[in-house]
Amino acid sequence: MAKLPAPQDLLASRPPFQGEHWLDIKPDFVPGGFCYPAKKETMELLHMPNPHEWDPAADDWGLPENWEQTICDAFAERLEKHRSLKLFMDICVRCGACADKCHFFLGTNDPKNMPVLRAELLRSLYRRDHTMLGKLLGKTIGARGWDKNVVKELFCYAYQCTECRRCSLFCPYGIDTAEITMIVRELLHEVGLGTHWIMDPVKNCSFTGNHLGIQPHSFVEIVEMLADDCETVTGIRPKTPFNQKNAEILFITPSGDVFADPGIYTFMGYLMLFHELDLDYTFSTYASEGGNFGSFTSFNMAKKLNAKMYAEAERLNAKWILGGECGHMWRVINQYMDTYNGPAPANMILPVSPITGTTFTNASSTKMVHIAEFTADLIHHNKLNFDPGRNDHIITTFHDSCNPARGLGLLDEPRYVLNAVCNNFVEMPENTIREQTFCCGAGSGLNTEEIMELRMRAGMPRGNALRYVQQKFGVNHMACVCAIDRATLPPLANYWAPGVTVSGLHELVANALVMKGEQKRTMDLRQEDLPGVEEDESAAQEGEGE
Amino acid sequence: MFLSLLLVLLIGAVAWAGSAVGFASLFGVALPYLALAVFIVGMVCRMAYWAKSPVPFCIPTTGGQEQSLDFIKQAKFDCPNTRIGVFVRMFLEIFLFRSLFRNTQADLVGNNGTGTVYYSSKWLWCFALVFHYCFLLVFLRHFRFFTEPVPFWTTCLETLDGVMQIGAPRFFMTGGILLAALLFLLGRRVFNEQLRYISLVNDYFPLWLLVGIVCTGVCLRYFDKAEIAMVKIFIMGITHFSPVSPDGITPLFFAHVTLVSALLLYFPFSKLAHMGGIFFSPTRNMANNSRRVRHINPWNPPKQYFTYAEYEDTYRDVMAEVGLPLEKEPDRAAE
Ligand code: HEM
Ligand code: SF4
Ligand code: SF4
Numbered sequence: 001m002a003k004l005p006a007p008q009d010l011l012a013s014r015p016p017f018q019g020e021h022w023l024d025i026k027p028d029f030v031p032g033g034f035c036y037p038a039k040k041e042t043m044e045l046l047h048m049p050n051p052h053e054w055d056p057a058a059d060d061w062g063l064p065e066n067w068e069q070t071i072c073d074a075f076a077e078r079l080e081k082h083r084s085l086k087l088f089m090d091i092c093v094r095c096g097a098c099a100d101k102c103h104f105f106l107g108t109n110d111p112k113n114m115p116v117l118r119a120e121l122l123r124s125l126y127r128r129d130h131t132m133l134g135k136l137l138g139k140t141i142g143a144r145g146w147d148k149n150v151v152k153e154l155f156c157y158a159y160q161c162t163e164c165r166r167c168s169l170f171c172p173y174g175i176d177t178a179e180i181t182m183i184v185r186e187l188l189h190e191v192g193l194g195t196h197w198i199m200d201p202v203k204n205c206s207f208t209g210n211h212l213g214i215q216p217h218s219f220v221e222i223v224e225m226l227a228d229d230c231e232t233v234t235g236i237r238p239k240t241p242f243n244q245k246n247a248e249i250l251f252i253t254p255s256g257d258v259f260a261d262p263g264i265y266t267f268m269g270y271l272m273l274f275h276e277l278d279l280d281y282t283f284s285t286y287a288s289e290g291g292n293f294g295s296f297t298s299f300n301m302a303k304k305l306n307a308k309m310y311a312e313a314e315r316l317n318a319k320w321i322l323g324g325e326c327g328h329m330w331r332v333i334n335q336y337m338d339t340y341n342g343p344a345p346a347n348m349i350l351p352v353s354p355i356t357g358t359t360f361t362n363a364s365s366t367k368m369v370h371i372a373e374f375t376a377d378l379i380h381h382n383k384l385n386f387d388p389g390r391n392d393h394i395i396t397t398f399h400d401s402c403n404p405a406r407g408l409g410l411l412d413e414p415r416y417v418l419n420a421v422c423n424n425f426v427e428m429p430e431n432t433i434r435e436q437t438f439c440c441g442a443g444s445g446l447n448t449e450e451i452m453e454l455r456m457r458a459g460m461p462r463g464n465a466l467r468y469v470q471q472k473f474g475v476n477h478m479a480c481v482c483a484i485d486r487a488t489l490p491p492l493a494n495y496w497a498p499g500v501t502v503s504g505l506h507e508l509v510a511n512a513l514v515m516k517g518e519q520k521r522t523m524d525l526r527q528e529d530l531p532g533v534e535e536d537e538s539a540a541q542e543g544e545g546e
Numbered sequence: 547m548f549l550s551l552l553l554v555l556l557i558g559a560v561a562w563a564g565s566a567v568g569f570a571s572l573f574g575v576a577l578p579y580l581a582l583a584v585f586i587v588g589m590v591c592r593m594a595y596w597a598k599s600p601v602p603f604c605i606p607t608t609g610g611q612e613q614s615l616d617f618i619k620q621a622k623f624d625c626p627n628t629r630i631g632v633f634v635r636m637f638l639e640i641f642l643f644r645s646l647f648r649n650t651q652a653d654l655v656g657n658n659g660t661g662t663v664y665y666s667s668k669w670l671w672c673f674a675l676v677f678h679y680c681f682l683l684v685f686l687r688h689f690r691f692f693t694e695p696v697p698f699w700t701t702c703l704e705t706l707d708g709v710m711q712i713g714a715p716r717f718f719m720t721g722g723i724l725l726a727a728l729l730f731l732l733g734r735r736v737f738n739e740q741l742r743y744i745s746l747v748n749d750y751f752p753l754w755l756l757v758g759i760v761c762t763g764v765c766l767r768y769f770d771k772a773e774i775a776m777v778k779i780f781i782m783g784i785t786h787f788s789p790v791s792p793d794g795i796t797p798l799f800f801a802h803v804t805l806v807s808a809l810l811l812y813f814p815f816s817k818l819a820h821m822g823g824i825f826f827s828p829t830r831n832m833a834n835n836s837r838r839v840r841h842i843n844p845w846n847p848p849k850q851y852f853t854y855a856e857y858e859d860t861y862r863d864v865m866a867e868v869g870l871p872l873e874k875e876p877d878r879a880a881e
Contacts, residue, residue, distance in 0.1 A: 011654065017743055081845055083599040084828050090592070091823035094749050096734075096741045097645075097670060100652040106662070111743050120744065133748075133815050140549075142746040168607045172639070172646045172674075173820060174829035176607060206852050207860075217864040243871050285870060286857050299602075300847055307851040315854055335605055338840045341849060362614050362627070366837040373614050380617050407605075409612030409625040409834055416618065431650050431664035435609045435624070461652075464662040 004453055007496060011460070014109035022111060023124065023139065026149050027156040029056045035159055035448050038199035043192065045203055046301075050192030061152065067191045068146050072129065074190040075122075078183050079130065085183055088175045089126040092116060098167035098177070103439050104160050107457030115167035115177040118157050122184055125150065155193055158184040160454070162443035163296070163328075164402035169435055181444075186298045194297065198445035201293040205305050209288040210255030216285040222258055223267075223283070230268050230275075233527065235519030238275030244282035246317050248354060251281050252309060253324025253371075254291035254483035257504070263486040265525040266325060266504030273375070273506060276384070276515045277355055281322065287312035290329040291483060295336070296445035303340040306332055309368075314345035321348075321368040325504050327401035327443065327482035330370060334408040338366045356381040370404075372413040372481055375509060379420045385514035390521060391422035393531050394477035394501075396508070397469050398425070399462070399489065400437035401482035411435070414481050414505050421512040426473045432465035442488040455488070456495050463496025470497045478502050547736065550751035554758045554805070561804030562797045570792035573800040573807075575784060581807035588814025593822050602843040604836035607829040609645075627835040636831055640824060646671040670734070677727035680720040681756075683707065684763075687718070691781045715767060725760045728753060752818055755809050762802035770798045 005013065018025060034056040043051035050070075054062045064070065079086050098115040100106060105113040112118060120142070127134030127143035134143035144150070161181040168176035188194070204213035214222070223240050231237040241247065253270065257263035274281055287308040294301030313321055323333060338344070348367040351360040358377045360369045378384050398418055404410040411434050418425050432438050441459030442448075456463075469475040478489060478500055486504055493500040511524050523529050561573045610621020620627070623634045624644075638644040651667040687707065689700045708716035732753050735745045776795055783790035792800070812818065825831065833839075855873070858865065862876045 017739055022743065080599055081602060083596055083601045083826065084605065086596050086599050087823050087826050087828075090596075091817060091820040093817045093820055094741075094744050094746070095646075095670065095674070096738070096744060097649050099740045099744070101650075106652055111740070114740060114744065116744050131815065141748045165607055168829055169609055170645055170648055170650075172643055173824050174607055174639075174645065174827040176605070176829050179605065179829075209857065215864055216861045216870060217868040220868045220870065245871070285865070286854050303847070303849070304851045307849050308854075311851070311854060333837070334834075335836050336603055338836060339603055339843045339846065342840045358615070360614075361838065362612070362835075363837045365840045368837065376618070377615055380615065406607050406609075409608035409610060409621070410614075411611045412618045413614060429664070431666075436648070436650075461662055468661065 004456060004495065007456075007463075010453070010457060014107075014457075016109070017111055022117060022120075023142070023144055025112075027153040029152070029156070031057065032451060032453055034156065034451065035195035035197055035446065036450055038194040038196050042196075042199045042203045043194065046199065046206065048192070048194065048199075049190050052192050054193070056152075056155070061148070061193065063148065063151065063191050067148075067151070070190050071146065071151070071187050074187050075125070075129075078186065079126075082179075082183065084176065084179050087173075088119065088180060089123050089130070091173055092119065092123065092175055093172075094120075095172065097170050097172060098175070101166050101170045102161075102177075103164070103166070103441055103461045104162075104458045107441070107460040108160075108454070110160075112153075112157050113160055115161075115171075115175075118161055119175065119177050119180045121150075121154055121157060122180060151188070151191070151193075154184050155188055158188065159195060159446065160458075162402070162439045162441065162446055162458070164439040164443060165406040166402065166436070166438065169406060182295075182299070185296070189298055195445065195448075197448035198293055198296045201445075202297055202301060202305070205255075205289045205291075205293060209284075209286050209308070210258070211289055211291065211293060212255065212259055214255070214259070219255075219258065219285050219288060223271075226258070226264055226268050227271055229525075229527070230272050233268075233521065233523055233525055234272065234515055236272075236275065236515055236517060238271040240271065241282040243284055243286070244316065247280050247282040248319045249279060249281040250287070250309075250313050250316060250318035250321045251283055251324065252287055252290045252321055254326040254329055255289045256291065256483040256487060257324065258288075260487060262490065262501070262503050262507070262526075263483055265507040265510075266483075266486065268525050269504065269506030269508075269510035270324060270371070272510040272513060272515065273384075276513060277378070280354065282316060282318070284312045284316065290324055290326050292329055292332045293445060295328055295332050299336075302332055302336060306337050307341045309337070310341050310345055313348055313367075317347050319347070319349050319367075320351035320363075322371060322374060323368055324371050325481040325483065325506065327403040327484055329483075330410070331403035331407035333366060333368050337368070342366065353377055355383050370408075370410060370413070372410060372417060372505060375506070376413040376416045379417060386421055386512040387514050388421050388423050388512050390511050390524065390530055391508055392424070393524075394422065394508075395424040395426060395473060395475050396422055396477040396479050397428050397466065397475045398433070399428075399440070399466075399478050399480040399485060400433055400435075401480055401485050402437060402439050402443060404481060405435050405437045409435075410481070414479075417505055417509060418479060421508050426469055426475055428465040428469050432461065438462040438465065440482075440485050440488040440492060442492075443484055447484060447488045452491070456492065459488075459492040459496065462489075463492055466493060466500060467497040470500055476500055479505050479508055481505050547745070547747075547750045550747050551754045553751065554754040554808075557755075557808050558758055558762065558801045558805055562801040565792070565800035566797040570795070570797070570800055571789070573804045574780070574792045574795075575789045577807045578784065578803055581810040585810040585813055589819065589822055592814050592819050593826070596823065596826050600844045601828045601832070602845060604832050604834075604841035605828055606832040606834045608834050612834055625834050627833050627838070629833065632831060632833050636825070639830055643671055643675055645830075646674060669730075673727045673730040676723060677731060680724035680727060683720045684718075684724060684760075687720070691778055692785055694778075694782060713768070715771075718767075721760060721764050721767075725757065725764070728757050728760065732757070748816060752809070752812065752816065755805060755812070759802065759805045759809065762798055762805060766796070766798055766802060770796055 163178035201211035609624035650664040
């Protein structure tokens with residue numbers, strides 16, 4: 001990986017707008033500017049259309065003979081399938097309200113990263129083939145035909161959009177460029193163009209159940225190790241139920257939290273919480289991936305990967321599913337799962353918290369509850385003992401992940417939990433949080449190393465907001481409810497606000513959780529010494545019943 | 547930008563000259579009929595075209611807290627989960643431009659320009675709202691010409707609109723404000739770099755067209771004063787499908803009518819169709835209740851996935867090794 005320029009140089013190097021009309025500017029593929037292409041074998045294994053070897057930096061992308069027809073037909077088909085697409089192609093007034101809402105535009109100043117122009121790349125093609133005026137007047141009114149450079153351009157900008165939907169929030173008609181990006185990615189897949197960092201996890205999730213392709217026995221062993229670590233910290237070894245039939249709850253979380261620091265601490269948090277509650281639950285090695293890289297590929301691939309959840313709930317005869325902290329996983333669960341693969345199997349029932357008796361009526365059809373909802377409810381009913389003082393060494397802020405914020409509306413549950421488990425919680429500035437939150441800069445399958453500079457640019461708005469609270473309030477920690485964030489935010493924080501650590505919500509929950517019969521905690525889940533353990537005795541009593 | 551200005555001027559000039567040399571019926575009678583027909587049929591077709599495609603997924607953009615636990619306050623209108631909530635959300639979008647109200651402007655600050663601020667920026671919202679409402683009011687005021695007797699509400703509007711009591715005939719505020727708002731919207735496109743870059747002929751054209759309509763309208767009222775009595779008789783002739791002779795009416799009137807006709811003709815084939823489109827927007831007009839109510843996708847493809855049985859077949863031995871429960875024990879698991 002090339003060395004990154006300093007933040008101020010990064011921003012100073014954003015080029016000004018060029019004089020030329022955007023229709024005349026060709027995309028540029030320099031190393032560091034694009035994600036590596038998917039491997040031919042991967043695409044073959046997944047039965048993707050037109051698998052082939054190709055190189056984005058090369059002139060010829062090896063498109064199939066009839067590529068133009070293929071894409072045009074696919075586009076026409078999508079128009080018939082999605083009202084959103086037709087509408088979004090027709091009614092944009094180019095008011096520009098969405099322009100400076102996109103983190104990619106703010107970080108690169110590339111005009112084609114303004115959501116409106118990103119959509120216009122496809123709209124210009126729509127005009128020629130699907131509108132009367134476009135057919136008649138052509139380029140004068142921004143219509144153009146397909147050529148290979150157009151395909152390249154679409155690829156370039158469909159993979160500089162993290163499908164975060166921030167633009168859609170501000171658009172007076174709700175035009176969702178994320179929706180357009182999803183469809184453009186589908187079109188590109190029709191001619192065999194995809195990226196390695198998305199398709200490899202898709203393959204792994206499909207065939208082994210998790211995105212690294214870890215086989216079941218290793219998966220179990222890793223979780224056992226994490227349970228051992230819990231024991232080191234608390235003196236209690238949480239149980240690790242796998243593939244158990246007839247458990248009340250099937251728990252599914254992104255597999256990233258099993259493998260990667262700092263997600264593993266969140267995973268340990270789940271283990272400890274469930275153990276403390278004596279929850280009747282099970283993990284599954286088959287449906288061990290909550291995240292859904294299929295959703296970065298095509299609607300159908302998302303459906304395919306998601307299908308395992310209900311299939312496994314049915315096989316294991318679980319009553320309902322509890323879902324861990326993850327962003328795009330929850331977009332899929334909230335807005336797509338029931339449609340894709342529902343109705344939920346007959347053995348599943350309306351989710352009821354076995355601890356508090358609360359019915360989650362908002363999940364009555366999908367039968368799937370978010371862990372932040374579950375935990376907030378426990379706290380509200382005083383079912384957990386906390387010593388928030390154990391989190392006193394951090395001053396934390398909270399990063400709303402795009403999907404829970406703008407595709408689910410999960411904003412206050414994690415804050416409710418956070419306020420209960422730590423004493424120092426500071427919000428970032430108003431226009432960068434909640435439904436207006438900025439992306440981590442690397443969602444939707446862009447968190448790959450080869451585009452690190454681009455990621456840091458796209459992470460600029462988030463990074464700046466973080467640095468602002470770091471400087472002003474001494475914030476040294478950022479909590480989030482997303483596994484991708486836990487992978488993407490540490491480098492972002494390191495770059496934009498060095499010294500800020502990142503964790504999931506349930507790591508902080510478990511840090512503060514007073515477990516029955518636990519040993520005196522001298523370290524946090526990361527096995528770092530808790531500062532001032534001695535003085536904390538009294539605070540611990542106060543903290544009880546929070 | 548100049549291209550579209552020229553085009554509008556050309557349309558106006560042709561109509562003006564044409565009706566001056568005796569083609570007034572063409573511009574004053576035939577064209578409006580045609581335009582109205584195209585507008586109505588065009589908009590209906592456009593909406594039918596949208597409606598023909600299904601909404602396969604429930605994809606509202608959640609603009610606030612979802613409905614979940616009792617003690618967590620839902621943003622009822624920014625993240626509605628009921629029909630009433632959606633109705634209010636749509637109402638706010640259509641009548642108050644709710645989303646545009648959120649608008650911010652990003653700027654770099656700080657000693658080496660690495661801080662970002664997001665100023666609340668309500669100008670676009672303000673002028674867009676003013677423009678649309680003034681347009682609506684001006685449109686409603688025109689019923690004075692279309693109906694006999696003049697409805698009471700039209701007279702009320704006129705009184706309100708002329709409340710400043712300046713000049714004779716009384717100056718209508720809406721006309722002036724409409725022009726100001728249009729010039730602001732045009733000015734944005736010219737002076738804001740981002741907007742200049744994204745603007746197409748298709749964006750300038752409607753704005754110039756509207757400017758043209760407003761200007762000719764204002765002229766008719768205050769400068770090249772049209773003989774209102776004659777105009778009214780002429781228009782009533784049209785609305786009753788028995789057109790009368792246009793003789794004696796100023797050609798400027800026909801320029802005005804022609805520009806309005808051009809707007810109607812252009813409307814269904816352009817971005818102006820947003821008037822109908824906004825009602826269809828799935829990110830706004832759906833309830834965030836997809837975990838409570840199953841949304842149906844009419845083209846939902848069949849399920850196809852790597853099943854548990856296939857999975858166990860692939861990994862049975864290693865699964866047995868770590869003691870995972872199995873559906874079918876491997877032969878040597880008996881040991
Ligand atoms: C249901 C009715 C309507 C709604 C809710 C609506 C809403 C909007 C909104 C939110 C904008 C974006 C803000 C802006 O750029 O000004 C806009 C733009 C615009 N609207 Fe409407 N509109 C409606 C009807 C109409 C009608 C009947 C016209 C007829 C002339 C019209 C003409 C325009 C124009 C020309 C623009 C673009 C302004 C620009 O280029 O900057 N709208 N509309
Ligand atoms: S905010 Fe919406 S209407 Fe305005 S330019 Fe962006 S996509 Fe188009
Ligand atoms: S979805 Fe997000 S990344 Fe994509 S264009 Fe909109 S704001 Fe930019």
